[in-house]
Amino acid sequence: MKSPYRSLFIHNSLDGLREGLSHFSGPSRVALLLALAPGDPLHVIDPQQLLNGHEPRLEELYCSTAGWKTPHPALACLRSGDIIPAPDPGLTGLLAFGGQSSSAFFQMWFTEQHPDLCSPGPTLRWLEHAAGQLAQDTAISGTLRNSTSAFVLQSYAFHAVRDYIVDQRNYTLGPDTQLRVYPTLDAILGISCTREEGAWPCGRLAFVEPSMLCRMSFMAGFPRMEQPVLRNLRHCRKFLQAVECAPRTLISDGRSIVGISCDALPPGTIIADYQGRHGFLLLDDEVICSFEEGVFHSTNRRANLVQFEEALLESGLTEDHQLNLMRIVSHIVRHARERKHGCTLAVDLRAVPRNLAGQTLQTPLDLRCEDHLRLATSLSKIDGALHISGTGELHNFACLLDGRTVPGENRARGARFNSALRFTAANDDMIVIVVSSDRPVSIIQRGIELTARCEWSPLPGFAPQPPVLEDWLRG
Template sequence: MCSNSFANLCIFHIMDGLRDGLSHFSHPSRTALLYAINPDDPIRIYDPQDLLRGHEPVLEKIFLESEDWKPGSGHKEQSRLIKVVKNKNLELSGLITCGARSNSIFYQRWFTEHHPDLCSTGPTESWLEYAALLLSEDFATQNILRIDSSGHLLREYATHAVRDYIVDQRNMVMGWDTQIRVYPILDAILGISKTKEEGAWAKGDLIFIEPSELNGINFIAKFPKNERPELKNHKHVRKLLQSVEFSGRKLVSDGKEVVGIANCAPTDNSITAHFRGEFGFLYLSKNPVCSFSDAKFSSTNYHPNLVQLEEVLIELNIDPNDRHEMFKIVNKLVSSAGHRSHGCTLVLDFNDEPVDIAGQTLEEPIDLREPEMESLARSLTKLDGAVHIGKDLHLHGFACLLDGRSVSGENRARGARFNSALRFTAERDNIVIIVVSSDKPVSIIQHGIELTAQCNWQQQFACVTTPPELEEWINP
């Protein structure tokens, strides 16, 4: 039997490490846990940052009004250390979840946030599963000397989460009969991504094919067996990538060496690294797994997060078709600025008569619904100053200067674009400004407030009391 104080410390250290690790892999993330140590115990909840607030009706229906989550556990008779539990009813909006049973913990269910720009939920699900495994092990061993080591493991789990997800998915397709080792591939991808050639970052595709499937590849060029570049020679592979830049060709590797160059499609179990300069993407077959940059993996798909803009547009009294067109136009302009690594500012003006803004005006506004005009607008975003877009979906000016009086919420670390947008919107109605920084973060500003601002969740330093029962948490 695990003492309450020991159990509380185990939960705290694992929760803290999990939250910190996921926050570095994705955006700042909250985590929560539902658990029952023994079959007859009430289910308890540890949710220090209110991740599950708003989901009380679903949790009450599943865990308090029903006992369907209990049958089939047989937790004292299990031969496996841990068994992952699937539950479609717990696919809560905006959350990723993983449940498990084990000999030491009758039931546990982990939760974290489903950020809108994830390449895949797979690595995060593997991360939650590993947290469940570590908590089961800590409860089973009750070793006070290793009580915080689980948290350290979870903080640094990013590469392992990517590897575990890839291995699990490949095993489902082809079983255990594989000659490819995933860890060396991931090490090579990160090594190549941080290796410059003549001052340029890597671009092009490197695909890893199972050795038994290489005979089915139609190579454009194939290297002799005794002259194949080794994958661990990052500098050499980086040089070879120049031969497939801006083409449909790929470098083909068996996981140990570069075999040759081919124009081939991904197979059901192939792994592809798509290098795009300062960042890149990792694919399993045709499906994205994660991205990589600065010699580390992350979850982001590098698409602009415009969820708040969608919400603002819904609230405005504009035609649904115009709303849809406006979002498409803004999304293309923001994506273009992000991919070209230049900042820009877009002023969305929803007044019937566009406001006057100092800058380069036009004799006739440009209709951004026309492809050629939209292309011109993408180029105009590179100029200093803001691009002025009206409610009529026309571009009314560019190189615009935004002025206004100082407001609370300014941040000198964010630069002139951001702070000017705060000042400008604080004094004008029906104006939304989108600021794209050169390093890709997107800010949406209205009424002098950044709608995309991230909350700084309060840090928890200990779990000194036993978490409350779920019923008490729902009905305090």
Template sequence: MGETSFENICIFHIMDGLRDGLSHFSHPSRAALIYAVTPDSPPRICDPQDLLRGHEPKLRDFYLYSNKWRESAACGSRMHLIERGEPTVDLSGTISLGARSKSMCYQMWFTEEHPDMCSVGPTKRWLEYAAGMLSQNFDTRDVMNLDTAGFMLQHCATHAVRDYIVDERSRQGWLDTQIRVYPFLDAVLGVSGTQEEGAWPRGRVVVVEPSQLDQVRFICRFPAMEQPRLVDIKHVRKLLQAVEETGRVLVSDGQRVLGIAIGPMPGSYLSAQFSGTRGFLRLKDDLVCSFHDGSFHSSNLRANLVQLEEQLLETGMSLESQHSLLQIVSLMVNRVRDRKHGCTLVIDTAEELLTMSGQHFEEPLDLQESSQLKLACSLAKLDGALHLDARGIKLYGFGCLMDGRSVPGENRARGARFNSALRFTAEHEDIVVIVVSSDRPISIIKNGVELTALCHFDQIGGLSRPPLLAEWIMS
């Protein structure tokens, strides 16, 4: 097999596995690579889904008008990452990671930074795996390994989370640790999928460094011979019932559950917060990732209202009013999602409010008052939409009906709420509708168009040799 053919096939398998793995860990994701095989090679770019389109000026200035990226090109047989302080290119909306090795002089990987990520750390570790695979395969030149490389990159969520935790704890000074992270992560996924008397787990499990246990405020401790092992999923699930909806936590040393404690935890501890069918993994106070459906994910599970914010900027409302409205709408949407019942919010931005059929009040509810906001959240359970005055931040009605003529883009799979919102907004230009589904997704709709529709990128086909960066920019 020729050098060029191997290069094409190697990059294709690694990029396709990386893209597929990240799309399951986060939202649909793209990946791109800029690389140079030898110290004197011109940079080439592989960007089959146009992730880097729009960044041409920065890429041109960094890679074509400067040679700083070639500094320290000579390196040993082992791959090393391009660290902070070394010349690198930062592109808004992307996560990047670069590396150098003897077999691949320079490589810089890119993927999307989604706005709802708990942390970019696990994704960076994923890019590190891709860089390592590329260097290794260019070194061995064994085409039989390429299918395996792509497959491995599809299933790296647990490894990426684990490596990020280990790296962060090492950075915080915990190099000599007795905590084994993999067993804890396996236990978290096992417990999260285990019901007890029909109920999903709730409560918190904390893993503390054994040398720090004397600083834990234990309420009770279990005898050494009766401490449940973390791998005993059913036992741990039963014990969680003792700390549900309380400030108490189960404390572990990474292998066994030692007892029940309360108060702040010492050192660089790990914690898993179980909240029914989903939960969050933290390193001290920092979110690492979420978990649900038997796997880890990057999403913080909060509603993303960026599209609503963009629409409000065009209304002429004061920035203070926009901020207040966004906070209130975010609270209502997240509360509805947590309770797992759908609702529809009709946000009226017109100077003269639309008259909607439904249940109204003698005086509208002021949503900036806590008690009335709580009432509005309860009214969201009823069939029909909530009619909100965006400018006054008040609730004018509930149980409201939306009607309209059929429009393109209707989707029977999305239900009556979604399709009614498409029809209604198509006939009322000053209306923005937020549809919250009972299974957690939200849709923001205006002028008969869903603004939050996910992009479905085409599958990567077989690649020809990646073009020179200079040619790509010129095209």
């Protein structure tokens, strides 16, 4: 690790991987454990402290035991860039991939497992590709590949999704398949950006292995010479209207649209579930990722209400009331995000709810009732907050939240957010959930945004010498 060239390309690869994952999954960090040759100590490359808090597990795996130091019997026969995978270290909240190679003896890559991740598969394929790139870089001397790996890893999202689908279909169907995944994904993203009379696409389009089409029954089939070819995105977009808001599915063999079916789909089927401006990519029943504006993302597009759940656990409410409030809040927040309108929910934890300035109801609505919950969801569109008690009843709507100026206000966040900060600062037993019209969700209690995230410090512009694991553990 004393070579400046090697330190530089490792630093560039780490930065490129972090940038790519941040676009795919939101702000992300990356870390690496690396020993370039047998007998070398394990170095820690963790510029953004991703591994902090995992020291006991790392010490147990890589200091107390020497299993990782034992060369694999097939190591000498490996081609440059090939990896023999090592067991996942199992660090909580982290995804990891690593192994041994002929040019880089041992490496283990880490990144965050975001709570809204559809599937860890594409991210793991991304880490696997990073390991392969590092193995190739270390096998080549000179500066030929100095920044190549960084650029490759930064723009690997599309390929990571494809690699994961190919791997899973190989497990299910075997390697001899006819459906080409790259053109399929190109068509899915192309159709997602194609509007028909101003409307975004809705409905399901399934890509079935051609050899399995004979197992399906079709409501409507098209003669081969008249099937819309997949290259004609606008024509395929028109046909998608036949399955909008219906249990029917448009069927393709990867080259053209072959028909419409309500039948169960065979294994290994790639499904695009269009839901307007966004959609989801599935392989059989597994949601792999979402897509929007022609780009794949790892998010499942559900609001992250973990902080609200934790606040309820500390509130002293009964378990039944906590579960009811989670269900009620999740329903209203999800509806507001889908319809892209802002709303505010003020959850009152007091035994006797306070009086808030707003539209009062003669009889509180029990939101455990589905009809009442749907009504409350509609009332959330009206300016002002919904006042919900700890027992799950709606007491007021269109409520005004006010208070004195507090630290942490941000004019860039709008009136809802700042009013909630002021109000909760003066009322400790209130939790306010603010949904912005552009989909971010903020959970505020005691004048503090519980969902706030610290900005990660950027990577330094130089490649510092990484510490040995034992020195890093001692701090």
